[in-house]
Amino acid sequence: MLRRLLFSPFLVQIVVTRRCNLTCAYCTEFDQTSEVVPTDLLERRIDKARALGAFSVELTGGEPLLHPDILYLVGYAKRKRFVKVMMISNAYLLNEERIEGLNQAGLDDLQVSVDGVEPNAATVKVLRPLRPKLEALARRARFRVTLSGVIGCSTSDEVTTVIEFAKTHQFRSRVLLVHGLDGQLRLGPEEQALYHKVKAQLGGRFREAGDYRSRLLRGESAPFKCRAGSRYIYVDEFGIARWCSQMMSSFGIPLEAYTHADLKRQFKTAKPCSANCTLGCARSSSAYDEWRPQSLAPDPAHQRCEPIFRMDSIRPQE
Numbered sequence: 541m542l543r544r545l546l547f548s549p550f551l552v553q554i555v556v557t558r559r560c561n562l563t564c565a566y567c568t569e570f571d572q573t574s575e576v577v578p579t580d581l582l583e584r585r586i587d588k589a590r591a592l593g594a595f596s597v598e599l600t601g602g603e604p605l606l607h608p609d610i611l612y613l614v615g616y617a618k619r620k621r622f623v624k625v626m627m628i629s630n631a632y633l634l635n636e637e638r639i640e641g642l643n644q645a646g647l648d649d650l651q652v653s654v655d656g657v658e659p660n661a662a663t664v665k666v667l668r669p670l671r672p673k674l675e676a677l678a679r680r681a682r683f684r685v686t687l688s689g690v691i692g693c694s695t696s697d698e699v700t701t702v703i704e705f706a707k708t709h710q711f712r713s714r715v716l717l718v719h720g721l722d723g724q725l726r727l728g729p730e731e732q733a734l735y736h737k738v739k740a741q742l743g744g745r746f747r748e749a750g751d752y753r754s755r756l757l758r759g760e761s762a763p764f765k766c767r768a769g770s771r772y773i774y775v776d777e778f779g780i781a782r783w784c785s786q787m788m789s790s791f792g793i794p795l796e797a798y799t800h801a802d803l804k805r806q807f808k809t810a811k812p813c814s815a816n817c818t819l820g821c822a823r824s825s826s827a828y829d830e831w832r833p834q835s836l837a838p839d840p841a842h843q844r845c846e847p848i849f850r851m852d853s854i855r856p857q858e
Contacts, residue, residue: 544593547593547803547804548592548593548800549771550594550771550825551597551771551825552589554586554597554600555776556576556600556610557574557575557602557603558574558601559603560603562630564665570603576606579607579609579612579613583613585775589775589795592773592803595624596622597617597620597624597625598651599625603629605638610627611638618645626650627647627650629650632665632673634676636680643683650677650683650684651685651686652685653689653716654689657697657698667701667702677709685711687712688714689706689715689716690716691716703715735753752764752823756816756818763814764823765832766810766822766826767834768826769783769791770803771825772822773795781795781798781802783806784822790812807829809839810834811838
């Protein structure tokens with residue numbers, strides 16, 4: 541029990557398929573050719589996350605609703621007695637029957653990001669086509685829904701409209717920042733001005749993990765003791781445990797071979813990308829342990845563990 545409290549993951553994200561039904565131009569985490577991960581492999585990865593003492597597990601992609609056994613997998617994870625079973629989705633494939641299926645499976649949290657109001661060259665993951673799906677969630681979901689606006693994909697008015705929609709429908713609202721392939725900030729002056737407007741709308745919920753976003757936007761670094769590989773683990777479609785989705789070439793160990801010694805080592809390993817990282821999941825999962833020391837350098841033996849995901853044959857949405 542003490543070992544779990546000291547080093548086990550607060551969150552393990554598991555990719556169930558890299559395939560997505562959309563092709564958002566800014567996204568680095570999908571393709572349109574991959575097969576879904578076999579269900580028996582995903583069962584073993586969920587079991588391994590539980591054996592490592594993970595408190596929460598989140599099924600992600602790509603688009604996890606493309607997996608034909610996604611409801612079964614949510615229920616399987618729920619039966620493993622995680623504190624939370626979560627999922628990230630673009631919501632395009634939701635209907636009332638599937639929402640009820642997620643209710644029955646025991647889903648605790650669903651995260652949906654909405655990039656704006658009207659489709660544009662970068663994205664169709666916007667409020668106008670998604671409104672019926674989101675309204676069905678508001679009526680039927682017995683799990684918490686987090687609706688995330690995205691700064692960097694649409695106009696100021698559209699992002700604030702998404703936030704107001706979330707509030708009106710009693711969703712938890714938050715905001716994501718568009719970042720580059722390396723997880724570092726990629727916002728121009730207009731987006732930075734929008735950030736400050738949105739921050740005032742959301743208040744305290746926008747100041748998570750030491751209000752790192754404001755520091756980054758001021759051109760400052762926002763260093764933190766990143767506990768990725770320990771408090772937060774991203775498991776790719778090949779079953780490789782990574783620091784995160786954006787630094788997949790920097791670290792990798794097969795999840796099936798991951799041990800409590802690896803959790804402890806990665807907890808103590810300083811990450812070279814942490815000072816300008818924009819990934820809220822890594823920062824939030826690391827925040828509780830900021831007072832604890834971190835002094836190890838990354839182990840070269842775990843660099844560039846293949847295979848890694850590459851953006852092959854991806855085209856912007858027409």
